[in-house]
Structures are given as C-alpha cells and as structure tokens.
Amino acid sequence: MTDSVKQEHQKELFGQPIGLYILFLTEMWERFSYYGMRALLVLYMTTATIGDDRGAGLGWTSKEALALYGWYTMLVYVMSIPGGMIADKLIGQKKAVLWGAIVLCIGHGVLVLTDIWAFYTGLGLVILGVGLLKPNISTMVGGLYREGDIRRDKGFSIFYIGINLGSLLATLIVGLVVAEWGWHAGFGLAGIVMVLGLINYLYGQKYLKHVGNFEPSTGGENEISYGQLYGKLPSSPVQLTVTLILLALSAYGWYTLGWGYGLLFAFLTAITALLMMIYKELDTQIYKDRFLVLLLSFIMVIIFWGAFEQAGGLMNLYTETNTNRDLFGWEVPTVMFQSLNAGFIIIFATIIAGYWAKRKLKGKEASSLFKMALGIIIMGFGFLFMVFAVMEFEKSGASSMIWLVLAYLFHTIGELCISPVALSFITKLAPVKYASLMMGVYFAATGLGNKVAGIVGESASDFGEYAIFLGILVFTVVVGLLFIVILKPLKRLTHGAEDNERTMNEEAEGFELADN
Ligand code: GLN
Numbered sequence: 001m002t003d004s005v006k007q008e009h010q011k012e013l014f015g016q017p018i019g020l021y022i023l024f025l026t027e028m029w030e031r032f033s034y035y036g037m038r039a040l041l042v043l044y045m046t047t048a049t050i051g052d053d054r055g056a057g058l059g060w061t062s063k064e065a066l067a068l069y070g071w072y073t074m075l076v077y078v079m080s081i082p083g084g085m086i087a088d089k090l091i092g093q094k095k096a097v098l099w100g101a102i103v104l105c106i107g108h109g110v111l112v113l114t115d116i117w118a119f120y121t122g123l124g125l126v127i128l129g130v131g132l133l134k135p136n137i138s139t140m141v142g143g144l145y146r147e148g149d150i151r152r153d154k155g156f157s158i159f160y161i162g163i164n165l166g167s168l169l170a171t172l173i174v175g176l177v178v179a180e181w182g183w184h185a186g187f188g189l190a191g192i193v194m195v196l197g198l199i200n201y202l203y204g205q206k207y208l209k210h211v212g213n214f215e216p217s218t219g220g221e222n223e224i225s226y227g228q229l230y231g232k233l234p235s236s237p238v239q240l241t242v243t244l245i246l247l248a249l250s251a252y253g254w255y256t257l258g259w260g261y262g263l264l265f266a267f268l269t270a271i272t273a274l275l276m277m278i279y280k281e282l283d284t285q286i287y288k289d290r291f292l293v294l295l296l297s298f299i300m301v302i303i304f305w306g307a308f309e310q311a312g313g314l315m316n317l318y319t320e321t322n323t324n325r326d327l328f329g330w331e332v333p334t335v336m337f338q339s340l341n342a343g344f345i346i347i348f349a350t351i352i353a354g355y356w357a358k359r360k361l362k363g364k365e366a367s368s369l370f371k372m373a374l375g376i377i378i379m380g381f382g383f384l385f386m387v388f389a390v391m392e393f394e395k396s397g398a399s400s401m402i403w404l405v406l407a408y409l410f411h412t413i414g415e416l417c418i419s420p421v422a423l424s425f426i427t428k429l430a431p432v433k434y435a436s437l438m439m440g441v442y443f444a445a446t447g448l449g450n451k452v453a454g455i456v457g458e459s460a461s462d463f464g465e466y467a468i469f470l471g472i473l474v475f476t477v478v479v480g481l482l483f484i485v486i487l488k489p490l491k492r493l494t495h496g497a498e499d500n501e502r503t504m505n506e507e508a509e510g511f512e513l514a515d516n
Pocket of ligand 1: 077163
C-alpha cells in the first residue's frame with residue numbers, strides 16, 4: 001500500500017504505526033511525572049518542617065514516610081483494575097487514557113501548593129489518574145497490531161524503552177530542579193510535563209482512530225457481564241465459601257490493622273470472587289489451565305516488585321543517609337540514583353531480548369515462566385551488594401556508591417527478564433474477553449508488590465538494614481529456585497501457548513539485526 005492511499009492512522013515510521021510513537025510519548029511524559037514525583041516523595045516527607053535549602057518538608061519519621069509511600073505506590077497500580085473495567089464496560093481505552101491524563105495534570109498541579117490538604121488531594125488524584133491511564137495505554141499498544149502481526153513484540157519493547165526514558169529524564173532533571181528551586185518546583189515540573197503528555201495525546205488522535213474505542217457488549221450468547229458473574233456466586237458453593245472466608249478475614253484485618261487494610265482486603269476479596277467465577281465459566285480446560293498459570297505467575301510478580309521497589313523507599317533513604325556520594329568533589333544528589341535503573345534498561349533492553357531469542361532458537365529453555373523465575377533470582381542477587389554496602393558502612397561510617405550501582409544493575413537485568421515478559425505472557429494466555437481485566441490484575445499485582453516493599457522497608461527501623469537486605473536476598477533466590485523446580489508442571493498448564501513462537505522469534509531477531 002502506498003502512503004497516498006493510507007489513512008493517517010495507518011501511516012508508519014521506522015516500520016511501526018505512528019500511533020505507537022504517540023503512545024510512546026504520552027507514556028514517556030506520564031512516567032516522567034510519576035517517577036519524578038515518586039523520587040521526591042519519601043525525601044520530602046522526611047525533611048524537617050523547618051526545612052533545608054530545598055524548603056520545608058513534612059517532618060515525618062522514616063517509618064511514617066515509608067508507610068505512606070507503600071500505600072501510595074500500591075494504590076496507584078491497584079486502581080488499574082477499576083481503570084481497566086471502566087474502559088472495558090463504559091468509555092473505551094482511548095477516553096480512559098484521556099481522562100487519566102487530565103486528572104494527572106490536575107493532581108500534579110495541586111501538589112505545587114504547600115498545604116497538607118493539597119498534598120493528600122494531589123496524591124489521591126495522581127492515584128486515580130494513573131489507574132485510568134496506565135493499564136489502558138498498554139492495552140492500546142496491543143490494539144495497534146492485528147493478531148499475529150510480527151511487529152507487536154518489537155512495538156512493546158519500544159514502548160518499554162519510552163517508559164524508562166521518561167523515568168530517566170525525570171530522575172535526572174527533577175533532582176536538579178529541587179536542589180535549585182525547592183520541593184514544590186519539582187512537583188510543578190511533574191505537572192508541566194504531564195500537560196505536554198496530554199497535548200501530545202490530543203494532537204496524535206488522528207493516528208489512533210482505530211484503537212481503544214468503546215465497543216459496547218454485543219449481547220451474544222457467550223457474553224456475560226461482571227454483574228451476572230457475581231450473580232452466579234450464591235449458587236457456586238466452593239467459590240462462595242472461599243469468598244465468605246476471605247470476607248471474614250477482611251473484617252478481622254479491619255479490626256486488627258485498621259480500616260485501610262480492611263478496605264483493601266475487601267476489595268481484593270471482590271476481585272478474587274470475580275476471578276474464581278470467570279475461571280468457573282471458562283469454556284475449556286485449556287482456557288482454565290492457562291488462566292490458572294497466569295494467576296500463579298502473578299505470585300512471582302508480587303514477590304519481584306516487593307523486593308525491587310525498595311529502590312524508591314529504603315534504598316533511596318540508604319543512599320541519602322549512609323552513602324558517600326562524593327564524585328570528584330561533586331555531591332551526587334540522592335534522587336539521581338533513581339536514574340540508574342532506567343538508564344540500564346535503555347542500554348540492556350534489546351541486548352537481553354536478543355539473548356533470549358537466540359537461546360530459544362538453539363532450542364534451550366527460554367519460556368516466559370523460566371525467564372520470570374530467573375529474573376527474581378538475578379534481582380535478588382542485587383541485594384548482595386546492598387549487604388556489602390551495609391558492612392562497609394558499619395566499618396567505616398559511609399559506604400561506596402559502587403554498591404548501589406551494582407545493585408541497580410542486577411535489579412534492572414532481573415526486571416528485563418520479568419516485566420516486559422509478563423506483559424507479553426498476559427496477551428498470550430488471557431482469554432480475549434478478559435484481557436483488559438487481566439492487564440489490570442497484573443498491574444494490581446505489581447501494586448501489591450509495592451505495598452510489600454513498603455512493609456519490608458518500614459521494618460528496617462526494627463531489624464536493621466543488614467537483616468532486611470540479607471533476608472530479601474535469601475527469600476527471592478529460594479522462591480526463584482522453587483519456581484524453576486516446578487517449571488515443568490507449570491509449563492504443562494500453558495498447553496503449548498509459546499510453542500509456535502519459533503518463527504516469530506526468528507523473524508523478530510531478523511528485525512533486530514537487519515531493520516532500519
Ligand atoms: N517500570 C515499569 C513502569 O513504570 C513497571 C511498573 C510496574 O509494572 N509496576 O511501567
């Protein structure tokens with residue numbers, strides 16, 4: 001097809017639909033605002049109210065700050081479930097992304113104000129905005145390609161690089177802006193770039209005509225609404241019993257841990273009930289097994305992010321307080337260490353994807369489940385360097401920056417083995433009509449991982465950093481190995497979903513080596 005007869009939305013750039021670059025840039029600016037603000041959050045909360053040259057902070061203890069950080073980073077992703085549902089059932093992904101972007105602009109704008117109400121309101125709006133935008137923009141990327149389109153995998157890796165470009169720019173620039181003009185200028189910058197993201201998204205609509213549109217349910221005989229699924233719960237004894245037990249536990253959680261946990265557990269109970277009913281209603285054993293193995297893989301996702309997300313919390317504080325950040329007479333701002341992860345992703349993303357593709361071609365083990373388990377182990381090893389850092393700190397009063405660099409390097413290689421792999425695994429295994437919901441559940445699993453990270457990080461004030469870093473190292477390596485031990489039966493549950501990828505990978509590799 002020549003360009004002259006192509007519609008705007010069919011035009012290509014470097015072999016990819018132009019829509020991909022629109023989504024790439026929108027997500028890049030969104031991630032800039034998210035990670036820029038995230039990098040400041042714990043430091044802002046723990047800075048004294050009399051302030052330093054960055055202005056007044058909130059004067060909270062590390063424990064209090066890490067607790068809020070854990071709730072915040074969890075809710076941001078847990079809201080992906082309602083975000084996905086709203087898109088599926090009410091407005092479509094394209095409008096959900098638009099509303100998400102608008103709410104994010106307002107949220108970051110409110111954070112520029114110094115009052116405490118503005119702080120909480122701003123965080124709340126950012127949580128809603130990300131919940132609407134993040135899962136749906138990922139699904140829209142998938143929507144740019146027809147089924148079996150060879151460009152899809154590469155499109156997703158380009159998109160993942162966009163995510164990390166945003167994160168890299170944010171952590172490089174926001175640190176400098178805060179050092180120069182103070183905390184609220186940093187928050188304001190996050191707001192400005194989100195406006196850029198919104199403008200870019202609006203401008204790019206002509207390239208996105210065919211994706212993310214709301215498609216009302218056809219009402220066909222296989223069509224079943226969430227309401228109908230819940231309606232069948234009372235006549236499903238096993239599912240009902242599990243739901244009631246979980247509800248009782250939620251009530252107990254409310255009573256013992258407070259309303260926050262109570263509400264969270266109740267919400268998760270409702271989602272678990274829905275997932276159980278979906279499982280029950282799936283047509284064939286193949287669909288059921290694939291659904292199950294997908295959910296089992298989400299256990300790895302929770303554990304991975306639970307350890308990995310120490311980055312913005314405990315490791316961030318450790319960098320600020322225990323690390324010698326002197327680089328040839330210049331003190332590297334703490335926030336800048338958050339750039340290492342994104343920088344390493346941009347460097348290693350294609351190398352690691354290429355490595356796995358080659359391995360697969362040679363007929364060696366390269367299943368998604370294997371990569372994910374290995375990802376946990378590699379990331380866990382990163383904590384060995386944090387153990388060394390604490391040992392050095394205890395001996396000499398400050399630890400070297402090199403430990404952090406090595407820790408983040410291993411964390412990133414682990415992330416590249418699990419995170420993009422999991423996204424593609426979802427698109428391979430999720431039943432088509434529940435694909436958005438499963439994307440939402442996946443992001444919620446990463447959110448729960450964030451919460452676990454907060455809880456683990458908080459407990460450092462009781463157990464000490466050495467015990468925490470060593471504990472994470474041992475736990476993650478053991479869990480990763482355990483998944484490798486049960487790999488065969490787990491793979492059986494996928495019913496060969498990845499078996500026909502040989503040619504896809506061959507072609508994809510040709511793409512990597514020969515294109516452009
Ligand atoms: N770093 C990735 C992103 O920002 C992964 C986040 C996640 O899955 N929790 O998109």
